[in-house]
Amino acid sequence: MKRLVFITSNSGKFEEVRKILLPHGIEVLQNDIPCPEIQADSSEEVVSFSLEWLGDREMAYLIDDSGLFIDALGGFPSVYSAFVFKTLGNSGILRLMDGLPDERRTAHFETVFGVSGSGKRLIFRGRCDGRISHEPLGSGGFGYDPIFIPDGGDGRTFGQMSTEEKNRLSHRGAAVRDMLENLDKLLEIL
Ligand code: ITT
Numbered sequence: 001m002k003r004l005v006f007i008t009s010n011s012g013k014f015e016e017v018r019k020i021l022l023p024h025g026i027e028v029l030q031n032d033i034p035c036p037e038i039q040a041d042s043s044e045e046v047v048s049f050s051l052e053w054l055g056d057r058e059m060a061y062l063i064d065d066s067g068l069f070i071d072a073l074g075g076f077p078s079v080y081s082a083f084v085f086k087t088l089g090n091s092g093i094l095r096l097m098d099g100l101p102d103e104r105r106t107a108h109f110e111t112v113f114g115v116s117g118s119g120k121r122l123i124f125r126g127r128c129d130g131r132i133s134h135e136p137l138g139s140g141g142f143g144y145d146p147i148f149i150p151d152g153g154d155g156r157t158f159g160q161m162s163t164e165e166k167n168r169l170s171h172r173g174a175a176v177r178d179m180l181e182n183l184d185k186l187l188e189i190l
Pocket of ligand 1: 007008009010013037064065066067068081082083085086141142143144145158170172
């Protein structure tokens with residue numbers, strides 16, 4: 001069994017990635033060593049900085065930077081997703097979108113993964129389009145999950161889905177699939 005350390009403070013992200021990679025012979029372990037997250041214009045920049053800062057480690061590791069982009073709000077909260085979740089929260093986002101009809105509630109999530117091992121670095125990406133619900137629904141998942149309805153589903157929010165259901169549709173699930181499509185490159189550095 002190969003091993004990959006997921007450096008994240010977010011156990012929800014960890015659980016999602018752990019579940020998809022296990023059947024592929026990769027055991028994911030969580031480590032929440034504090035890693036400074038710079039305020040940058042894109043997730044790619046945040047991930048590159050974190051990979052640089054963490055440097056080469058004894059074991060191969062993964063970092064994930066994700067964000068929510070709401071079209072009617074000019075892409076906000078984007079790179080401010082973590083700060084906005086802590087300050088406005090889901091209720092604050094819903095207030096900002098009060099009265100907007102379904103067709104104006106479109107949004108997407110993006111995930112960028114950075115993997116470092118054996119002195120090499122790899123980047124993987126995933127995206128999920130969908131829309132913001134009118135009220136928070138479901139108690140599953142984390143973060144913005146209760147207010148995000150992914151395209152391709154049955155109208156439920158991520159918060160109303162099991163981890164497996166979310167993984168099938170989500171940005172993070174897509175980033176893991178990008179990883180699995182390049183499994184030979186990944187296995188070389190684990
Ligand atoms: P780490 O940086 O320690 O990995 P984090 O939770 O701060 O954990 P991000 O900066 O990537 O992670 O996330 C930005 C915000 O977006 C944060 O508030 C998350 O809760 C939220 N978020 C990220 N992925 C999400 C997902 O799949 N579903 C719902 N919200 C998500």
